[in-house]
Amino acid sequence: MRWGFRDGQCGRVPKSSLDLVILAAGVGSRFGGVKQVQPVGPHGELIIEYSVYDALRAGFDRLVLVIRREIEADFRAAIGRRLEGRVDVHYAYQEMNLGAERLAALGQSAGTLAAAARQAELRTKPWGTAHAVLAARNAVRGPFAVINADDFYGASGYGALAAHFQTARAPARPVYALVGYPLGRTLSEHGAVSRGLCATDDAGRLLRITEATRIERTAAGARYTDAAGRGHALGGDEIVSMNFYGLAPEVFPQMERLFGEFLAQSGEDPKAEFYLPTAISTLNERREAEVALLRSRDDWFGLTYREDLPAARSAVAALVADGRYPSPLWG
Numbered sequence: 001m002r003w004g005f006r007d008g009q010c011g012r013v014p015k016s017s018l019d020l021v022i023l024a025a026g027v028g029s030r031f032g033g034v035k036q037v038q039p040v041g042p043h044g045e046l047i048i049e050y051s052v053y054d055a056l057r058a059g060f061d062r063l064v065l066v067i068r069r070e071i072e073a074d075f076r077a078a079i080g081r082r083l084e085g086r087v088d089v090h091y092a093y094q095e096m097n098l099g100a101e102r103l104a105a106l107g108q109s110a111g112t113l114a115a116a117a118r119q120a121e122l123r124t125k126p127w128g129t130a131h132a133v134l135a136a137r138n139a140v141r142g143p144f145a146v147i148n149a150d151d152f153y154g155a156s157g158y159g160a161l162a163a164h165f166q167t168a169r170a171p172a173r174p175v176y177a178l179v180g181y182p183l184g185r186t187l188s189e190h191g192a193v194s195r196g197l198c199a200t201d202d203a204g205r206l207l208r209i210t211e212a213t214r215i216e217r218t219a220a221g222a223r224y225t226d227a228a229g230r231g232h233a234l235g236g237d238e239i240v241s242m243n244f245y246g247l248a249p250e251v252f253p254q255m256e257r258l259f260g261e262f263l264a265q266s267g268e269d270p271k272a273e274f275y276l277p278t279a280i281s282t283l284n285e286r287r288e289a290e291v292a293l294l295r296s297r298d299d300w301f302g303l304t305y306r307e308d309l310p311a312a313r314s315a316v317a318a319l320v321a322d323g324r325y326p327s328p329l330w331g
Contacts, residue, residue: 018060018165019140022048023132023243024075024149025068025094026125035150035303037078040312042320043328047303047312048149052083053329055145058158062088064139065149066132069093086330094135096123128273129243130255137252146245146276152312153179153244154298155324161246164292174254176280177246177292178206181300184236187217190307192224196241196277197234198293206293209241209281239293241277242300246292254288255279 024036040047052063063083067075072091083089126132133146143165147153157179164177180198187193193216196209212232215224221236258279266272283289301315302308320327 017062017142018162019062019064019142019144020052020055020060021064021066021133021136021140021144021146022051022149023066023129023146024048024079025066025132025135026148026150036075038150038303038309040152040309040316041325041327041329042317045316045329046079046082047152048079049082049329050152050316050325051147051149052087053325054153054155055158056087057155058162060145060158060162062090062141064090064092064136064144066092066094066135068126069095090139092136092139094126094132096126123270125273129276130274130279131259133247133276134252134255134259137249140249140252143246143248146243146247148243148302151242151244151300151302152315153242153300154296156297157244157294160294160296161244164246164294173287173289174248174250175290175292176248176251176283177294178209178241178280179244179246179294179296180239181242181296182236183215183222183234183238183240186240186242186300186302187215187222187236188304188308189217189311190305192216193304196243196275196281198239198241200239200293204293206284206291208285209277211275211278239295241280242302243276244296245276245280246294251283251289254283258282 026035036048037046039045041050055063065075065080072093080089080091129148136144145158145161160179161177178198183195183197186195192214194211194213195215197212198209199207201207212224212226215222215234218233220233222234223231224234225231259274262272262274280289280291284291299315301312303312316325319325
């Protein structure tokens with residue numbers, strides 16, 4: 001048995017093995033450095049440590065860290081050693097060089113293969129968050145949650161996902177989950193952010209996720225500019241994806257196929273990214289999967305810009321003062 005959440009209440013639920021996949025291969029271009037190693041806790045704790053702490057309390061018992069191979073030594077020294085004595089840790093590598101054999105397995109044309117190979121040599125950043133999840137396919141062994149390394153999600157989301165995994169039935173198509181947050185609680189005071197805007201029906205069921213890459217705070221709420229240059233006003237209450245998902249191994253062949261479609265359409269664009277919200281939304285819209293929309297009871301915060309650090313540290317200090325986390329975190 002383990003602790004989890006069922007019908008919104010904390011209690012004991014049957015134990016099963018749950019993986020936590022942490023996407024940590026980003027280059028931090030807007031932050032201006034490696035965000036994952038920035039201390040936010042009173043004893044130098046990292047955001048990723050609070051995420052692992054919350055996941056362990058909810059019943060997750062295995063960690064898969066998706067990184068770039070060229071930062072492996074530094075990552076293990078700065079982060080891996082903090083976690084390896086507390087949880088079963090495994091590594092997966094997101095490569096910018098996709099590999100001809102893997103591309104050929106996706107059934108791509110010779111032209112697409114050649115274009116992707118050229119872009120692999122030119123790219124300075126990975127292929128996006130959905131590709132990062134694909135990179136974990138050989139390390140994941142069962143149901144798993146996905147999070148960003150530099151985002152703080154709060155404890156309730158992990159409990160909600162653990163309960164989802166315990167109650168999910170086995171229908172004709174997979175049932176995944178998204179933990180959403182109100183947009184207004186996820187904006188930065190220091191510049192534009194990217195968010196997945198969730199559209200729902202009258203019953204609150206997820207219809208689609210639209211990736212908005214330049215959302216800025218305004219006096220009335222927020223606004224974003226779409227790919228065609230059109231501006232859209234937002235109120236701030238919209239539910240958004242923060243790359244906090246509950247998935248299962250069935251997603252890997254589905255996303256490999258979607259990645260093939262992405263390469264065929266955008267493989268020659270060196271800035272194009274295969275986004276996780278877009279991939280999950282496509283599966284939902286095509287009815288190849290169901291996606292349960294869960295809501296977090298906690299505030300989100302993260303590090304998009306270096307100027308976000310003081311606010312993140314203040315938020316952690318307040319949570320520690322409120323007794324939500326011990327200090328030091330690991331005793």
